[in-house]
Every structure is written in C-alpha cells, then in structure tokens.
Amino acid sequence: MSSTTGLSNEFPVPERMKAWVLGGPEELHLVDKPVPAPGPAEVLVRVDAVAICATDLEILKHGVPALVDGELPFNKNFTIGHEYMGTVVRLGPAVDEFQPGDRVTVEVHAGCGRCERCREGMYTSCLNYGNRAKGHRANGFTTDGGFAEYAVNNINTLVHVPDDMSDAEATLVVTAGTSMYGLDVLGGLVAGDGVVVTGPGPIGLLGVAVAKALGADPVILTGTRESRLELGRRLGADHTVNAREEDAVAAVRRLTGGRGVRFVIECSGAPNALNEAAQMVNRGGRICLAAFPEERVPVDVAHIVRNNIYVYGIRGEGKSATHRAMALMKQKRFDAKLVHTHTFPLDDLPTGLRYARERIDNAIKVVVTAQR
Numbered sequence: 459m460s461s462t463t464g465l466s467n468e469f470p471v472p473e474r475m476k477a478w479v480l481g482g483p484e485e486l487h488l489v490d491k492p493v494p495a496p497g498p499a500e501v502l503v504r505v506d507a508v509a510i511c512a513t514d515l516e517i518l519k520h521g522v523p524a525l526v527d528g529e530l531p532f533n534k535n536f537t538i539g540h541e542y543m544g545t546v547v548r549l550g551p552a553v554d555e556f557q558p559g560d561r562v563t564v565e566v567h568a569g570c571g572r573c574e575r576c577r578e579g580m581y582t583s584c585l586n587y588g589n590r591a592k593g594h595r596a597n598g599f600t601t602d603g604g605f606a607e608y609a610v611n612n613i614n615t616l617v618h619v620p621d622d623m624s625d626a627e628a629t630l631v632v633t634a635g636t637s638m639y640g641l642d643v644l645g646g647l648v649a650g651d652g653v654v655v656t657g658p659g660p661i662g663l664l665g666v667a668v669a670k671a672l673g674a675d676p677v678i679l680t681g682t683r684e685s686r687l688e689l690g691r692r693l694g695a696d697h698t699v700n701a702r703e704e705d706a707v708a709a710v711r712r713l714t715g716g717r718g719v720r721f722v723i724e725c726s727g728a729p730n731a732l733n734e735a736a737q738m739v740n741r742g743g744r745i746c747l748a749a750f751p752e753e754r755v756p757v758d759v760a761h762i763v764r765n766n767i768y769v770y771g772i773r774g775e776g777k778s779a780t781h782r783a784m785a786l787m788k789q790k791r792f793d794a795k796l797v798h799t800h801t802f803p804l805d806d807l808p809t810g811l812r813y814a815r816e817r818i819d820n821a822i823k824v825v826v827t828a829q830r
C-alpha cells in the first residue's frame with residue numbers, strides 16, 4: 459500500500475461500477491458507469507449503506523432542485539442519494555486525514571470554502587452553491603450521490619464511524635446532524651429549557667433525541683400517528699401530544715403550566731405550523747423551521763413581532779453538526795437505530811423507495827445496502 463498515491467491492494471477498485479441514475483419523473487435506471495477519481499482533498503468511498511430520505515422522493519418527482527451549468531432537472535446520468543456511509547478505498551493527492559479501510563459516514567455538503575458563508579461554517583448555504591469549479595459539492599443534489607457502488611467525497615464531509623456502530627446506524631448520523639444544526643441555530647444552550655418538536659419524521663424524532671441528550675427539559679413531541687409518538691417517547695420525549703385528539707397549542711400550554719416553551723423545532727411542514735409554533739413559544743422564544751409546506755401560507759406576523767419571537771430556517775446540516783451528532787451517538791446517548799425500520803439490497807432500490815414513499819409496514823428510515 460502506498461499512501462502517497464492512495465492506491466491500495468487491499469481494496470482493488472474496478473474501472474466501472476453499478477449506479478442508479480435518474481430517468482424521467484419517478485424513473486430510475488441501474489446503469490454501468492465509470493468509477494469516479496478523487497481529486498485534491500477528496501477520497502473515493504466504497505458505499506456500504508444508504509438511507510432513503512424524503513428529499514430523494516421529492517427529487518424523483520420534481521427533478522434535482524439546484525440546476526447546475528444549465529443541466530436538466532432530470533439529468534440522465536445523475537446519481538442521487540445523500541445519506542450514505544462506506545469505506546475509504548482511495549485517496550486524492552496529499553490526503554492523509556483518512557486511510558484506505560477507514561469506515562466513514564458523510565455529510566451532504568462540501569462548501570466552496572472561499573465564500574463568506576463557508577468561512578462562517580454555513581457551508582450548506584454556500585454562496586457558490588452548485589459551482590463545481592470553485593469546489594462546491596452537494597452529493598446527491600449537484601454532484602453524484604450514493605445510490606451507487608462508489609462515490610467521491612471531500613474530506614470535510616467525512617465522519618469516522620466507530621467499530622461498534624452498524625452500517626445502517628451510521629447512515630442516520632446526517633439526519634441527527636440536521637436536527638443538531640436546528641438546535642444550533644436556536645442557540646444550542648437548551649439544557650433546562652423546554653423544546654417542542656412538531657412532526658415525528660426522522661429529523662423530528664432525532665430532534666427529540668438530540669434535544670434530550672443536550673439536557674432540554676421538558677421535550678414535547680407533537681404528531682398525528684401514535685406509533686411515531688411512541689417512538690418519540692423511546693427516544694426521550696417527556697410528553698407527546700396527538701394533534702388528532704387534542705389541540706397541540708393548548709396541550710403545550712397545559713404541559714408547561716401555561717408558560718409555553720423557549721424553543722420549537724418545526725419538522726412537520728404543516729400549513730399552520732409556524733402560527734402554532736408562535737403560540738407554543740413564550741415571549742422571546744425561538745422557532746427553527748426544518749420543514750415547509752408546498753403552498754404559500756398566511757402568517758400572523760404581528761404576533762411574532764409583538765412577542766419578540768425569532769424565526770430561523772435551516773438548510774441541511776451545517777457547522778459540523780454531523781460531527782457533534784456522531785459524538786452523541788458514539789456515546790450511546792440515544793438509540794438512532796429505532797428509526798431504521800427496513801433494509802433492502804442496492805439492486806432493489808425501487809422497492810425501498812416504494813416502502814419509504816407509501817410507508818409500507820410503518821416504514822420510517824429505509825436503508826439499502828451493498829451486496830458483496
């Protein structure tokens with residue numbers, strides 16, 4: 459093995475690989491394409507497991523959102539999938555931060571590293587988003603992603619996976635990282651403060667887990683499906699509210715002795731969610747929007763202004779939040795595996811996507827794994 463060239467006999471890399479690529483809407487094709495080569499500050503990752511995200515389902519429906527260099531939203535050679543983990547098998551020039559054989563999980567975004575936002579650690583909002591020549595990558599969005607045998611990653615997007623963490627669990631780190639980033643923008647100091655999480659999807663459920671691990675008290679989860687709320691309690695929610703049975707705002711007021719909470723993480727995307735969140739927080743409270751409704755919605759701005767309520771939007775998993783989420787998971791502060799419900803082989807990705815979309819058999823996180 460030579461660390462200068464990054465070649466490794468232990469991990470022979472073929473010239474071509476299997477990869478799923480976009481066709482038209484709701485169309486994916488399994489093709490044979492060249493294995494990409496890592497450039498400076500990059501490594502080649504052999505993909506071992508990939509989680510399916512709701513955003514993948516959106517891309518399949520509408521195409522890739524950020525158009526790059528005039529590409530069509532359904533670029534026929536483009537590979538999606540952004541929540542993956544694997545093994546480093548080849549190093550780009552001058553890379554010594556990782557070695558072949560290292561198990562890693564990935565963040566989605568490698569910012570350009572030269573714009574104001576990247577310099578602040580807000581690389582998911584890079585001002586050169588989609589500009590590959592300037593070094594930006596968002597695998598699965600603007601550059602090839604993980605529904606393939608191999609993917610290239612910037613070293614800044616890699617997080618070491620401990621030996622005792624399974625491949626499937628490691629794919630969940632970026633989801634927990636997104637929840638962590640949401641808590642970051644709210645100020646991070648949540649110990650002893652009340653946090654409401656609205657919407658028990660994967661980000662909401664792991665939002666409950668991360669908030670509890672950081673000492674939030676109480677943590678309240680609202681949703682409409684009892685099975686998801688039950689999972690929220692197992693991940694650390696002190697209280698859950700079934701919004702089908704009880705008005706969620708009234709319930710939060712009741713559970714907090716009328717005071718409301720300091721923080722809300724909105725993960726439901728429900729049309730009235732921001733207005734409800736503004737009624738759940740107390741004066742000076744903070745709301746992080748991690749989901750959004752497709753239509754435009756009326757907002758009670760006067761209530762927000764009069765009560766000095768702060769509203770933040772987040773995109774993805776900035777400020778190395780994924781590293782901090784991994785630190786909590788490595789210390790077993792919560793069991794992210796609870797949200798992983800189904801596994802399919804990579805060749806069977808369409809079945810996995812169907813399970814995720816139709817929530818067959820109460821699917822939450824569906825993971826596809828490499829066959830070798």
Ligand SMILES: [Zn+2]
Nearest residue numbers: 511512513541
């Ligand atoms: Zn995702």
Ligand SMILES: [Zn+2]
Nearest residue numbers: 570573576584
């Ligand atoms: Zn940038």
